[in-house]
Structure formats: structure tokens, C-alpha cells
Amino acid sequence: MNADAPMPRSSTSASALEQAEPVLVAEGLEKSFFGVTVLRDVGLTLRPGEVHGLVGENGAGKSTFMKILAGVYERDAGTITLGGQEVSFHHPVEAARAGLATVFQEFNLLPERTVAQNVFLGREPRKGGFVDRKAMVRSTRALLDELGIEGVDPDAPVRTLTVAEQQIVEIVKALSVDARVIQMDEPTAALADHEVELLYAIVRRLQERGVAILYVSHRLKEIFDLCDTITVLKDGALVSTGPASELDTDELVRRMVGRPISAYFPDAEEGTEVGEPRLELRGVGNGYVDGIDLELRAGEIVGVAGLQGSGRTELVEGVFGVVPFTRGEMLLDGKPVRMTSPRQAVKAGVALITEDRKAQGLALNQSVADNALLVIRSVFARRTTAVRRELPGVLSSLEVASRGVDQEVQYLSGGNQQKVVLAKWLATNPRVVLLDEPTRGIDVGAKVAVYKLMRRLAKEGVAILMISSELPEVIGMSDRIIVMHDGRASAELPARSDEATILSAATGTLRVGGEEAL
Amino acid sequence: MSTTTTPAPTPARRGRRRLDASLIVGIALIGVIVIGAILVASVGRNFFSAGNIRDILTGMSVLGFVAIGQTFVILCASLDLSVPYVVSLSSLIAADLMAGNPANIPIAVLAVLAFAVIVGLANGLIVSKLRVNGFIATLGTGLIIKGYLDTNYKGTSGLVPPEFQYIGATGVGPVPISTIIMLAVAVVAAFYLARTRTGNHMFAVGGNEQVARLSGIRTARPLIVAHVLCSVTAALAGLLLASRLGVGSPTVGTQGGYDLLSIAAVVLGGTLLMGGRGSIWGTIGGVAIFAVVDNVMSVMQVNPFLKDVVRGIVIVAAVAVYTARVTERRRPRFTASGATDASGGGIARGEGPGGGNAGVGTTAVERSQEEQS
Numbered sequence: 001m002n003a004d005a006p007m008p009r010s011s012t013s014a015s016a017l018e019q020a021e022p023v024l025v026a027e028g029l030e031k032s033f034f035g036v037t038v039l040r041d042v043g044l045t046l047r048p049g050e051v052h053g054l055v056g057e058n059g060a061g062k063s064t065f066m067k068i069l070a071g072v073y074e075r076d077a078g079t080i081t082l083g084g085q086e087v088s089f090h091h092p093v094e095a096a097r098a099g100l101a102t103v104f105q106e107f108n109l110l111p112e113r114t115v116a117q118n119v120f121l122g123r124e125p126r127k128g129g130f131v132d133r134k135a136m137v138r139s140t141r142a143l144l145d146e147l148g149i150e151g152v153d154p155d156a157p158v159r160t161l162t163v164a165e166q167q168i169v170e171i172v173k174a175l176s177v178d179a180r181v182i183q184m185d186e187p188t189a190a191l192a193d194h195e196v197e198l199l200y201a202i203v204r205r206l207q208e209r210g211v212a213i214l215y216v217s218h219r220l221k222e223i224f225d226l227c228d229t230i231t232v233l234k235d236g237a238l239v240s241t242g243p244a245s246e247l248d249t250d251e252l253v254r255r256m257v258g259r260p261i262s263a264y265f266p267d268a269e270e271g272t273e274v275g276e277p278r279l280e281l282r283g284v285g286n287g288y289v290d291g292i293d294l295e296l297r298a299g300e301i302v303g304v305a306g307l308q309g310s311g312r313t314e315l316v317e318g319v320f321g322v323v324p325f326t327r328g329e330m331l332l333d334g335k336p337v338r339m340t341s342p343r344q345a346v347k348a349g350v351a352l353i354t355e356d357r358k359a360q361g362l363a364l365n366q367s368v369a370d371n372a373l374l375v376i377r378s379v380f381a382r383r384t385t386a387v388r389r390e391l392p393g394v395l396s397s398l399e400v401a402s403r404g405v406d407q408e409v410q411y412l413s414g415g416n417q418q419k420v421v422l423a424k425w426l427a428t429n430p431r432v433v434l435l436d437e438p439t440r441g442i443d444v445g446a447k448v449a450v451y452k453l454m455r456r457l458a459k460e461g462v463a464i465l466m467i468s469s470e471l472p473e474v475i476g477m478s479d480r481i482i483v484m485h486d487g488r489a490s491a492e493l494p495a496r497s498d499e500a501t502i503l504s505a506a507t508g509t510l511r512v513g514g515e516e517a518l
Numbered sequence: 519m520s521t522t523t524t525p526a527p528t529p530a531r532r533g534r535r536r537l538d539a540s541l542i543v544g545i546a547l548i549g550v551i552v553i554g555a556i557l558v559a560s561v562g563r564n565f566f567s568a569g570n571i572r573d574i575l576t577g578m579s580v581l582g583f584v585a586i587g588q589t590f591v592i593l594c595a596s597l598d599l600s601v602p603y604v605v606s607l608s609s610l611i612a613a614d615l616m617a618g619n620p621a622n623i624p625i626a627v628l629a630v631l632a633f634a635v636i637v638g639l640a641n642g643l644i645v646s647k648l649r650v651n652g653f654i655a656t657l658g659t660g661l662i663i664k665g666y667l668d669t670n671y672k673g674t675s676g677l678v679p680p681e682f683q684y685i686g687a688t689g690v691g692p693v694p695i696s697t698i699i700m701l702a703v704a705v706v707a708a709f710y711l712a713r714t715r716t717g718n719h720m721f722a723v724g725g726n727e728q729v730a731r732l733s734g735i736r737t738a739r740p741l742i743v744a745h746v747l748c749s750v751t752a753a754l755a756g757l758l759l760a761s762r763l764g765v766g767s768p769t770v771g772t773q774g775g776y777d778l779l780s781i782a783a784v785v786l787g788g789t790l791l792m793g794g795r796g797s798i799w800g801t802i803g804g805v806a807i808f809a810v811v812d813n814v815m816s817v818m819q820v821n822p823f824l825k826d827v828v829r830g831i832v833i834v835a836a837v838a839v840y841t842a843r844v845t846e847r848r849r850p851r852f853t854a855s856g857a858t859d860a861s862g863g864g865i866a867r868g869e870g871p872g873g874g875n876a877g878v879g880t881t882a883v884e885r886s887q888e889e890q891s
Contacts, residue, residue: 091734092732093732093733093734097734108728108729108732108733109729110721110722110725110726110729110794111725112721112725112790112794112795113721113722113725117718117721121718121722121729121730121733121735122719122722122730122733122734122735123734124715124718126715129714130713130714131712131713131714131715131717131718133712133713285852286852287852288852289852290852487852
């Protein structure tokens with residue numbers, strides 16, 4: 001990097017940024033998957049020292065855009081110019097070596113190796129043909145110092161670090177290739193509040209060094225805190241690009257959302273009545289959640305929002321006896337229970353649709369029938385024959401598109417696989433249904449089918465707890481919304497709460513009782 | 519853990535940092551030696567006599583060679599079941615080519631090593647390029663060698679000249695030459711793992727192949743090298759056995775049970791069977807534990823059945839201990855009483871296999887793309 005050129009400061013005015021030579025220009029990027037266009041004529045310009053916010057709803061195409069820049073996906077059309085040269089990357093490493101590094105949402109770290117070994121993985125410095133461990137540790141420490149990080153030992157195995165520290169290792173990894181552009185995909189998604197501050201400091205340090213940063217985040221507060229420029233995407237197309245100073249939260253949200261979200265969420269079925277409490281939690285906690293109070297009534301759908309790592313999954317795992325609660329009291333239909341195993345939960349009429357369908361929900365190389373009968377066979381063996389007889393009817397009522405009950409589920413689409421999971425649990429006649437990301441990775445048609453099924457179950461008096469990362473879904477389906485933050489319920493919000501309120505509760509800026517801290 | 523010059527980890531961190539696996543092996547080895555010495559003393563013998571030490575070290579050397587090689591392969595998350603047949607055929611090639619003539623020793627050794635490299639290359643290529651699971655791939659190549667052995671050899675064959683037998687028969691004080699060579703190979707192997715890129719990349723490929731690939735590592739290379747090194751150390755074991763027996767034997771490898779025993783020694787030494795973590799010195803510790811246990815039982819004239827029972831218990835107990843150490847993948851945020859964990863409240867990664875990384879951020883559309891691609 002040029003030493004005598006003055007480095008842009010974080011306080012750089014928009015006009016100064018305009019003058020700097022762009023380091024990255026993307027123009028007219030297009031991408032479609034299987035005939036579905038996910039990115040249409042999107043472009044942006046990054047200048048040295050600029051923090052450029054990229055925002056948009058789920059499905060707006062932010063991740064696709066980043067992955068094209070990083071060389072994970074190939075673009076269908078458009079050009080990318082890095083440092084004045086047109087480039088086309090086929091691999092993230094290729095992009096990183098050219099100076100465009102990406103910090104992906106999923107960590108790419110080896111837990112058993114040390115920080116230094118991870119930072120230099122694949123390009124270990126050598127001296128006399130052998131890996132120069134001292135140089136590796138020295139360089140890593142220098143990079144950490146440069147970012148003002150204390151307390152991360154380059155010799156510590158990554159598994160001993162906190163999530164925030166692991167995030168730092170990812171950033172150091174990006175820095176170690178001397179990146180001129182760093183893309184960060186939801187870098188704070190898994191961080192606690194005090195850890196977010198640290199990330200802020202790092203981003204500002206990078207900015208001072210003249211690194212251009214493309215910053216993707218859902219937390220609008222962060223976008224306004226950090227970014228000089230904001231680009232808004234919606235449905236795969238560019239809505240606007242402009243200085244952050246010209247926008248406020250309301251305007252930004254309006255540009256991101258821009259359409260009514262209620263469109264495809266069915267209303268509650270007629271005659272749905274909220275009845276007796278089915279599930280009550282009184283100050284329950286395990287290793288991952290604490291002090292949770294919850295009342296879930298028959299006929300109710302309660303949404304659980306929160307960031308990844310906030311303890312949402314661990315809450316339902318507690319109810320289901322996977323990670324039993326060690327504190328507090330849990331009541332099913334008014335009777336206290338100690339749920340210590342999933343088998344006990346199934347017998348008690350609880351069903352858990354797990355978030356990772358392929359790993360935890362299905363035996364992929366077994367048939368539709370084997371999967372649908374799995375729980376019945378193992379827990380209610382006597383009912384197997386009867387359920388098997390009804391199975392074709394159940395599957396067709398769920399509109400499962402398969403070649404028959406003998407087809408292996410691995411050949412079904414994501415949506416149909418999810419319906420098989422649902423069929424499996426419906427067979428147990430559950431009274432409490434816990435859904436963890438029930439519409440993850442399935443198409444819109446299947447989503448609507450899942451929503452309708454939830455409404456139907458509610459009408460039949462089933463109590464439903466639904467975890468979702470998609471706020472429109474939480475808002476569109478829930479009678480009440482519990483928001484998790486750092487293992488605790490940070491807020492209980494009424495139906496139709498707005499995204500901003502939920503997000504601020506999820507990020508800990510809104511506390512129980514609704515005292516707004518923003 | 520060595521002392522570090524960097525800022526001391528917070529007390530909470532230090533509490534989390536578990537004992538290093540090779541340290542546990544060392545402690546276990548000392549424990550076994552102490553118990554063994556007491557047991558041996560109870561029948562009026564001296565565990566630490568020069569003769570007994572020599573017996574133990576001699577018992578270590580052959581398995582040591584094989585287990586060093588197996589460590590490379592297991593670190594890469596593969597396995598090598600062909601080692602006993604490589605051991606046998608190596609002993610035969612050596613003895614046949616030497617044919618009692620010391621002048622033939624160099625050519626015989628070179629031929630054995632060449633044979634091992636070919637087998638190792640075959641194993642490595644099958645595993646990395648044809649993507650056949652290591653267990654099956656090496657079972658296949660092992661069977662091929664076994665077929666050759668069964669049809670071409672009816673019993674021992676060849677003759678090893680006294681000059682070469684010397685290696686297996688002498689020592690420096692109570693330490694046999696063969697053990698010294700084995701330990702020298704271990705030093706080189708440990709150095710190779712720590713200080714070469716390929717060695718480093720073995721941990722990466724075994725730990726998480728996807729991460730290795732995304733970091734720009736050509737993942738086939740470490741895997742192939744590991745398999746070649748494994749066959750070569752098995753061949754060294756074959757040479758040593760030929761030197762001891764004076765002839766080549768088609769059954770010496772299978773009788774020694776070097777395939778499963780070497781895997782057991784590696785796992786006993788703290789290397790994860792699923793790859794990515796482990797060390798050569800842990801393996802040597804594992805081999806030593808087996809050697810001491812065997813020695814104590816033969817000194818005490820324990821019956822052969824009980825011997826195998828004890829071996830079996832040792833293996834299972836060791837793995838159970840290690841598994842208990844790695845089972846908890848998520849770090850709890852709260853203690854049992856509900857207090858917040860002092861270490862910062864982060865939740866360890868890995869909410870579940872393959873999932874759990876999507877926050878409010880990832881979209882269904884994007885996720886389905888990822889799943890499809």
C-alpha cells in the first residue's frame with residue numbers, strides 16, 4: 001500500500017471518498033439458479049477506506065452477490081474490476097490472494113489447530129524448506145496487535161476461543177493476505193454485545209489502513225454506526241446506493257421491505273380457539289438458556305425469534321429432553337414433568353421438528369414410509385399397522401410429491417422432505433409441536449403448505465412453538481413473539497410487532513418490559 | 519502445554535483448556551509401569567532389570583514402526599488395513615533377495631522400499647482420487663497382497679545374512695538397535711508433521727476437508743503422502759522381522775496383528791480416529807503401554823486368553839476416556855446453578871452437524887441454493 005498517500009480516516013467525508021480511486025467496481029452482475037433469477041443487474045463501487053453497507057431482506061441476494069465477488073459462484077453476466085483490472089475468480093483463495101478476502105458467516109477454521117496455524121493454513125511461511133513456526137506466530141501476533149487485540153494467544157488451539165475470538169481469527173486470516181477489500185457476511189451474527197464493540201474497533205482500524213469493507217448485516221444500528229455508504233437490495237435487484245448520511249432507519253426499512261409481508265401467510269382458521277395452557281415453563285434453564293418463562297396454550301402459535309446462538313434451539317431441546325432443564329419447573333397440561341429424554345417427550349405428546357432436516361430429521365437413504373413410521377415404530381409400536389394404513393392419505397393431504405411410499409427420501413425436494421418429517425410427527429398425535437426453522441431451505445409453495453398445516457393444527461387445539469430466523473415468518477404467523485438474546489428471553493411481544501422492535505430485542509438493545517434503549 | 523510468553527489466558531480460559539492428549543498418555547504409561555513393576559516384584563522378579571527392559575523395548579520396535587505410519591494415515595482421517603501383508607511380503611522380498619549374501623543387502627532394502635512406495639501410492643490414489651473409503655481401499659489392496667502371498671509362498675523363504683541379522687540382535691546396553699532406529703524414525707516423523715507444509719496439511723485434511731480445500735490446499739497430496747509413509751514404515755517393520763527371524767515369512771505380519779494393533783496404539787495415543795488431532799509421541803506412548811502390559815503378563819505367566827482380555831479392556835477404556843473428553847461440543851453459557859459462565863457468554867460453534875450457522879441473516883432462498891449446490 002502506498003505509504004505517502006494520506007490514508008482516509010473514518011471521519012472521511014463523502015466528497016473525499018468520491019475522489020479516491022475505486023478499488024473495486026462491480027457492474028451488472030447477474031445470477032440465476034435453475035432458471036430462478038436471484039440477482040439482476042446489481043453493481044457497486046468500493047473505495048479505499050470505505051465501509052459499504054449492503055442491506056436487504058432475506059432473499060434479496062446479498063449473500064449471492066458476495067459469493068460471486070469471492071469466486072464461490074460464477075456470475076452469469078457482468079464485470080468485476082479489482083484495482084483497475086478486470087477479474088474473474090473461481091475460488092475464494094484465488095480472490096483472497098488477489099486482495100479480495102471474505103469473512104463468511106460459517107467459520108472456516110480447524111478447531112484442533114492453533115490460531116497461527118489457522119491464519120496461515122495453506123500458505124505456511126517457510127525457511128529452508130521447513131515451516132517457520134516462529135515467523136507464523138510472529139506475523140499472527142503482529143496482525144493481532146495491529147488490530148489492537150489483546151488476550152488472543154497465537155499458540156492457543158482455536159477450539160479454546162470464544163465465538164468472538166474465532167471471528168477475529170477469521171478477520172486476521174483475511175488481513176494476512178494483505179487484502180485491499182474485505183467482505184464481511186453478518187460478522188456480528190453470533191456475537192454478544194460487548195463483543196460487537198470489539199468488532200467495531202477492528203472495522204475502524206481496517207478503515208484507517210485504507211482497506212475497503214463490504215459489510216453485510218441485519219442490524220441496522222450497526223449499518224448506521226459503521227457505514228459511509230449503503231446499498232439496498234430487494235428481490236435480487238438494486239434499490240439504491242448512497243451516502244449513509246442521507247438515510248434514516250425508517251427510510252432504509254421502507255426501501256428494504258417495500259411490499260406488504262402478510263400476503264402469503266394464511267389467517268387463523270375459523271373456529272380456532274385459544275384454550276388451556278398446554279406447556280408452561282417457569283424459570284427453566286440448562287447450560288444454554290436461563291430463566292425462561294413461557295405459557296403456551298392450546299390453539300396458540302408462539303414465535304421464537306433471536307440471533308443464531310441466542311439459545312433458541314437449546315430452549316426447545318430442553319423442552320424435548322435433549323438437553324434437559326436443570327432448573328425451574330416445566331408443566332405439560334398443568335402437570336409438572338421432568339423431561340429427561342426425547343422418548344419421554346414423545347410419549348407425553350411433544351413433537352420436535354429439528355432445524356437440520358438432513359442430519360437430524362430424516363434417514364436419507366430410507367424410504368418415505370420408513371421415515372414417516374420411524375417414531376411410531378420405536379415409541380408406539382402397537383399402532384404401527386394402523387398408521388401405516390393411513391399413511392398414503394396423510395401424505396396426500398400434505399401434498400407430498402413422491403413416486404410412492406417406497407421412494408428414498410433423499411430423492412425428494414427439500415419441501416417434500418420437510419413434509420415427510422411433518423407426517424412423521426403428525427402420526428404421534430402431538431399436543432405440543434416445537435418447530436425449529438420449519439421452512440428453512442424449502443420453496444414458497446411448500447412454505448405455504450407448512451403455514452396452512454400450522455393453522456390447521458392450531459384449530460385442532462395443538463399448541464405450537466415456532467423458531468424462525470425469518471422475521472416476516474415470525475410476524476406473519478405468531479400470536480405472540482418471544483425474543484431470545486444471550487440465552488434469555490429478552491422480550492415477549494404481541495402479534496404483528498414490527499421487525500425493528502424484534503431486532504432490537506434480539507440484539508439486546510431492547511430489554512424485558514419494553515424499555516426502549518435505542 | 520508449554521509455557522507461553524503471551525498474555526496469560528484468563529482464569530476461565532485456563533480452566534477450559536484440557537490436558538494435552540500426549541500428556542495423558544505419558545501419565546498413563548507411568549501408571550502402567552508403576553503397577554507393572556509392583557506386580558512383577560510380587561512374583562519376585564525385577565521389572566527394571568536390564569534384560570526385562572530390553573524385552574520391553576524389543577517388543578516396542580516392530581509395532582512402533584507400523585504405528586508411526588498408521589498415525590499419518592489416521593491423522594488424515596483414513597485407515598490402513600494392508601500393513602500386515604506389507605510387513606509379510608517385505609520380509610520375504612528382503613530375505614529372498616539377500617539370499618544369505620551380505621552384498622545383496624542394499625539392493626534388497628531398496629527393493630523392499632520400492633515395493634512399499636508402490637503399495638502406498640496405490641492406497642493413497644484409491645483413497646484420494648477414486649474417493650474410496652480408506653478402510654475398504656486398504657482392505658482391498660491388503661487382500662491382493664494376501665492372495666499373492668498365499669499362492670506363492672508355502673512357508674518361510676530366503677535367507678538373511680548374519681550382517682543384517684545383527685540389527686535385530688544387538689543393542690547399546692539394554693537398548694536394542696532396532697528400537698533406536700524406530701525412535702529415530704519417530705523423531706523424523708514428528709518433525710515432518712510439525713515442520714513441513716504437507717505435514718501441517720495432514721491435520722487440515724483430516725480435521726475438515728472442506729476447510730482445507732477452501733484454504734487452497736490440494737487435499738489429495740497429504741493423503742497420498744500419508745499412505746506412502748505408512749507403507750514404508752510397515753516395510754521397515756518387515757525388514758526388522760526378517761532380520762530377527764533370519765528368513766522371510768508369509769504369515770509374520772498377520773500373526774502380529776499389526777493392522778488392528780497399530781490402529782489401537784494410535785488411538786490409545788490420543789489421536790482421533792476421525793482425524794485432525796494427534797501426535798507421533800502419543801502413538802509411541804500407546805505402543806509402550808502395550809509393550810509394558812504384554813511384558814508384565816508374560817513375566818507373570820498369565821494365560822493367553824486373559825492377555826487378550828486385558829489388551830481389549832485397555833483399548834476400550836482408553837477410547838472411552840477420550841470420547842468423554844470430546845463429547846461436549848457446545849460450551850455451556852450457564853452453570854448448573856444458572857450463573858452466567860464467566861468466560862464471556864459466547865456459545866461455541868457447531869449447533870448441530872451442518873446446520874446452525876444461519877442467523878437472522880441467511881435466507882431460505884440462499885440456503886436452498888447452498889443445499890442444492
